[in-house]
Amino acid sequence: MSVLLFTIIVLIGAFLAGLVGSLTGLGGGVIIIPLLTLVLGVDIHYAIGASIISVIATSSGSAAAYVKEGITNIRIGMFLEVATTISAIIGAIVTVFINPSYIAVIFGLILLFSAAMMIRKKVDHSDNDTSGKLAVFFKLNGTYPTEGGIKKYAVHNVIGGFLMMFVAGIISGLLGIGSGALKVIAMDNIMRIPFKVSTTTSNFMMGVTAAASAIVYLHRGQIDPGIAMPVTVGVLLGATIGSKILVKTKTDKLKVVFAVVVTFLAIQMIYNGLSGNL
Amino acid sequence: MIKESKNFFADKDIQVILGTLLRVGVISSMTVVFIGGLIYLFFNYANVVDYDKFDSGKSGLSSVGAIFEGLKTMDGAAIIQFGTLLLIFTPVARVVFSVFSFLIERDYLYVLIGLMVLSIILYSLSDKLVG
Numbered sequence: 001m002s003v004l005l006f007t008i009i010v011l012i013g014a015f016l017a018g019l020v021g022s023l024t025g026l027g028g029g030v031i032i033i034p035l036l037t038l039v040l041g042v043d044i045h046y047a048i049g050a051s052i053i054s055v056i057a058t059s060s061g062s063a064a065a066y067v068k069e070g071i072t073n074i075r076i077g078m079f080l081e082v083a084t085t086i087s088a089i090i091g092a093i094v095t096v097f098i099n100p101s102y103i104a105v106i107f108g109l110i111l112l113f114s115a116a117m118m119i120r121k122k123v124d125h126s127d128n129d130t131s132g133k134l135a136v137f138f139k140l141n142g143t144y145p146t147e148g149g150i151k152k153y154a155v156h157n158v159i160g161g162f163l164m165m166f167v168a169g170i171i172s173g174l175l176g177i178g179s180g181a182l183k184v185i186a187m188d189n190i191m192r193i194p195f196k197v198s199t200t201t202s203n204f205m206m207g208v209t210a211a212a213s214a215i216v217y218l219h220r221g222q223i224d225p226g227i228a229m230p231v232t233v234g235v236l237l238g239a240t241i242g243s244k245i246l247v248k249t250k251t252d253k254l255k256v257v258f259a260v261v262v263t264f265l266a267i268q269m270i271y272n273g274l275s276g277n278l
Numbered sequence: 279m280i281k282e283s284k285n286f287f288a289d290k291d292i293q294v295i296l297g298t299l300l301r302v303g304v305i306s307s308m309t310v311v312f313i314g315g316l317i318y319l320f321f322n323y324a325n326v327v328d329y330d331k332f333d334s335g336k337s338g339l340s341s342v343g344a345i346f347e348g349l350k351t352m353d354g355a356a357i358i359q360f361g362t363l364l365l366i367f368t369p370v371a372r373v374v375f376s377v378f379s380f381l382i383e384r385d386y387l388y389v390l391i392g393l394m395v396l397s398i399i400l401y402s403l404s405d406k407l408v409g
Contacts, residue, residue: 001326001327002323002324002325002326002327003319003322003323003324003325003326003327004319004323004324006327007315007319007323036329040329041329041330042329042330043329043330043331043332044332045332046329046332053362053365053366056365056366056368056369057304057365059369060300060303060304060365060368060369061300061304074296074376075388078373078376078388078391078392078395079391081373081395082391082394082395082398085395085398085399086398089398089401089402092402138387139385139387139388207300207368207369207372208369208370208372208373208395208399210369211366211367211368211369211370211399212398212399212402213402214366215366215399215402215403216402218340218341218359218362218363218366219340219341220334220340221333221334221335221336221337221340222332222334223340223359223362224329224336224337225314225318225337225339225354225355225356225358225359225362226318226322226327226329226337226355227329228311228358228359228362229311229314229315229318229358230315232307232308232311232361232362232365233308233311233312233315236304236308
């Protein structure tokens with residue numbers, strides 16, 4: 001395949017990944033890694049390097065829109081980044097020593113989990129019971145604006161959330177994805193942070209986490225300019241247009257359709273991993 | 279109560295600047311990658327892609343030094359990698375900025391936490407980790 005054709009295919013794929021990613025909340029890597037490995041026959045280590053770039057692109061791109069609304073809790077983000085950056089680097093160091101087949105299977109399982117998380121009905125567990133000592137010590141409790149004025153919320157189970165974030169970071173560094181689904185578990189279910197705050201804070205953190213592992217990938221030569229170029233341009237354009245559409249569309253049906261697509265991709269990755277094709 | 283609302287607004291100012299910082303980083307990185315991409319395509323469009331086996335030394339652009347070296351000759355691939363570096367350092371710049379804003383707020387605990395995150399990332403910059 002010629003460089004020109006390769007660039008055009010990846011550009012279109014990355015554009016769609018960015019578009020659907022920003023509409024459904026799933027990161028670009030979910031589409032980019034299967035596209036590169038299954039369709040274009042790219043080695044999974046290159047695909048991981050390209051994917052982490054798309055994670056930073058979508059995170060920084062949409063975080064710029066989110067932070068202006070003033071609901072990101074920078075303290076929660078910074079505090080949890082201690083866990084995610086350390087573990088992301090560990091994951092990024094380890095990944096090259098793991099058999100690509102295993103990586104494909106782990107990736108497929110995470111995809112299945114993400115698809116389930118996407119269509120699951122979300123329940124807001126947040127409250128204002130500020131009895132958690134660690135949350136008070138680290139000043140994690142905060143406020144966010146609602147239609148009825150400023151609302152307070154309290155953060156729970158700080159240690160549990162921190163440990164879950166550590167796991168999310170390992171997965172992120174291992175596979176080159178944002179592992180948003182795991183971060184949602186940590187923030188919504190374990191720490192019981194309100195959605196409005198957790199979604200933006202997790203997206204905000206993703207860029208920093210991905211930057212830590214991206215540097216490791218770069219040093220190892222996993223970020224190839226020929227792949228990074230169409231991925232960066234495509235994802236950024238797609239995500240920008242997606243975030244403009246997002247304001248006026250309902251995404252419930254799209255999420256179900258996308259969950260089916262992701263499940264299919266997951267099965268493909270697991271099958272190809274198990275049969276040693278990757 | 280008064281103290282609390284004051285903090286809220288101070289935070290809000292910082293977040294607006296942060297949002298702008300992220301946007302500038304993203305747009306400039308995309309522009310650089312795009313320009314590098316055009317140069318790269320101009321010289322390489324007819325070549326055959328070869329990504330089916332991972333080879334860590336293939337691009338030769340796997341360190342900050344090598345990327346800057348390539349920039350001198352206006353090498354398309356090096357310009358793309360430089361744009362990628364800009365993208366990678368956008369969130370890192372956010373951490374640096376947050377540390378300063380915590381310093382202004384005299385929240386030394388978070389200055390410390392921010393510096394910790396920063397040193398973890400800077401540590402990954404040393405290529406000892408890759409081996």
